[in-house]
Amino acid sequence: MNYLKAFKNLTLNELRIFLRSPGALFFALFLPLSIAFFMFFSSGNRGRAGLQNYSGGLNLMHYVEKSAPQELEKSFKGVSVERKGNEIIVRGNDPAKVKMVASFLKAKLYDRLLKEGKAEVAVKEVLTERAGERKDPLAFIFAGIVVMALLSGGLFRVGQTVVFAKDGGLLRLYAATPLPKWLYGISLSTSSMIIALLQAVILLGLGVVIFSIDYKLNLLVLLPLILASLSFSSLGFLAGGIARTRETFFAVINLLNMFLLFFSSVFYDIYSVGGIVAKVARIMPTSAAADALRKILMTGSSSSEKFLAILPQLGILFAWSFLAYLLATFTFKWSDEV
Amino acid sequence: MPESPEHRKDPDCVIEVSNLRKVYTGKRRVEAVKGISFSVKRGEIFTIVGPNGAGKTTTLECIEGLRKPTSGSIKIFGLEIWRSTHREEVREVKRKLGVQLQDARFPLRLKVSEVVKTFLTIYGEDEKKCMEVLEKVELTQKAGFLVKNLSGGQYQRLRLAVAIGHDPEIVFLDEPTTGLDPHARRAIWEIVKNLKKEGKTVVLTTHYMEEAQNLSDTVAIMNRGKIVALDSPSRIISSSVGEGTLEDAYLALTGEKFREA
Numbered sequence: 021m022n023y024l025k026a027f028k029n030l031t032l033n034e035l036r037i038f039l040r041s042p043g044a045l046f047f048a049l050f051l052p053l054s055i056a057f058f059m060f061f062s063s064g065n066r067g068r069a070g071l072q073n074y075s076g077g078l079n080l081m082h083y084v085e086k087s088a089p090q091e092l093e094k095s096f097k098g099v100s101v102e103r104k105g106n107e108i109i110v111r112g113n114d115p116a117k118v119k120m121v122a123s124f125l126k127a128k129l130y131d132r133l134l135k136e137g138k139a140e141v142a143v144k145e146v147l148t149e150r151a152g153e154r155k156d157p158l159a160f161i162f163a164g165i166v167v168m169a170l171l172s173g174g175l176f177r178v179g180q181t182v183v184f185a186k187d188g189g190l191l192r193l194y195a196a197t198p199l200p201k202w203l204y205g206i207s208l209s210t211s212s213m214i215i216a217l218l219q220a221v222i223l224l225g226l227g228v229v230i231f232s233i234d235y236k237l238n239l240l241v242l243l244p245l246i247l248a249s250l251s252f253s254s255l256g257f258l259a260g261g262i263a264r265t266r267e268t269f270f271a272v273i274n275l276l277n278m279f280l281l282f283f284s285s286v287f288y289d290i291y292s293v294g295g296i297v298a299k300v301a302r303i304m305p306t307s308a309a310a311d312a313l314r315k316i317l318m319t320g321s322s323s324s325e326k327f328l329a330i331l332p333q334l335g336i337l338f339a340w341s342f343l344a345y346l347l348a349t350f351t352f353k354w355s356d357e358v
Numbered sequence: 359m360p361e362s363p364e365h366r367k368d369p370d371c372v373i374e375v376s377n378l379r380k381v382y383t384g385k386r387r388v389e390a391v392k393g394i395s396f397s398v399k400r401g402e403i404f405t406i407v408g409p410n411g412a413g414k415t416t417t418l419e420c421i422e423g424l425r426k427p428t429s430g431s432i433k434i435f436g437l438e439i440w441r442s443t444h445r446e447e448v449r450e451v452k453r454k455l456g457v458q459l460q461d462a463r464f465p466l467r468l469k470v471s472e473v474v475k476t477f478l479t480i481y482g483e484d485e486k487k488c489m490e491v492l493e494k495v496e497l498t499q500k501a502g503f504l505v506k507n508l509s510g511g512q513y514q515r516l517r518l519a520v521a522i523g524h525d526p527e528i529v530f531l532d533e534p535t536t537g538l539d540p541h542a543r544r545a546i547w548e549i550v551k552n553l554k555k556e557g558k559t560v561v562l563t564t565h566y567m568e569e570a571q572n573l574s575d576t577v578a579i580m581n582r583g584k585i586v587a588l589d590s591p592s593r594i595i596s597s598s599v600g601e602g603t604l605e606d607a608y609l610a611l612t613g614e615k616f617r618e619a
Contacts, residue, residue, distance in 0.1 A: 025485065026480045028479070029475055029479045030480075033468055033476055036468060185465075189459055189462035192462065193459050195423065195424055196423060196424060196452065198449040198481065357425050358423065
């Protein structure tokens, strides 16, 4: 059997259905944009203006270079670096405090990471990430909106396609053919990925043009976008395959969507909560996608530095894609029995 | 009841069903098929008729590989499709089957030609055959139409196109004429007759006795999960009611003139 031609047609069909469906186009583009417009007009401009004076906008790296670590280490003795750092960076708008924590982090991280040769990258990552999100909240939110759009697309579009095809008897018809389950899953994921990439490119482009967001556009951005889209579509495939009815599917998928969206760094800095919540949020695919996008789009470092900085997030996304796809193919049934 | 051991010894048998039993478990246990046996010869039109709930669709779906039998065996081209551990062999058998399901719905926003091309490539065929296939079911004029714009008869012919496009050796048709007007029904009959002329084996289920009588070489009448008659339409009529129609024989054999739908 020529799998390639079947794969091409199944993938193209999903793209055709998407492009011929006004509802799908609306949810893919206009809905995320309208959220961005809402953020922009309700608080974006005001927030932006106010933040020009906010200490987070200061160049933290400057303080890292200039301050005296020993002095600060004494004052923070016995306190967790991450906790204190988060606390001060999030709450503080006092340049002196920012300076303190920057130096302190630097000292601590250098001690721990020097041997691994990652000290510079780690310090930059911690500080520039925080500095970036304070600098332009709209840039922070917009990256989250892109992830939200990818999540909805992957979960709902793929899951819905599966559950509607199941409901309409199309999957049973596929079951009577030589079509393998994995090929069906891959074609759905691929079409979803193509749509997601187009969606992200359009949204990011409009973000730069309409909202004047200062994104450092870089081709590296494709990596988290592709992996995020694959993770979300695999989760959609999994949910659609397991659910027996549309009703069950929508109940499951809405819960999953809410969990992945709000238990992550998509819309706010969930890491400032600290503890187990921050740890769990960090391994969510949504957090990994949003963090990676922000690191690429909102920092001014070189491509190789950015790549190194997003490696953990890429790893998390790859693991989610792989495991969710594997589980989906394993549990997927064309019908109740086969 | 009527088994056909003589068929099973025939090397020309393409389908052999032995002691097929299917029990649905769940809130209510239902034994839909109660140990039936029959065989289908190459090139014949084999029709399963019976009232609602008789087990005809379940039987067909077990043969098509869509429902797992509780017990019994089903051989297609000599291969035990439910016991074979060789996936490639099963795929190879599936490639020789064409299936039309009574309730399968294609995506509404796809064009007729796109649906046919997709299924052609799933079966490993060249998608260029699309127009040729559509011609067989007289849908060439509708090739560029969206599925949602097809009438009931055209939709059914599209289902047929998908089932026969890859030139299968056995075609399964599950109530292909249900809900169609007389013209559309006759059009489907013509297609089925042409399949027979081409040497294909056709297994179909129907509620229409006239259809079964006109098209079939062999008819299996099912009632409450069992086969109550298995022979040519004329022999079933003569052995059960002497003379009349298949419908008379059917009513006599199923023992009920009126049933709840």
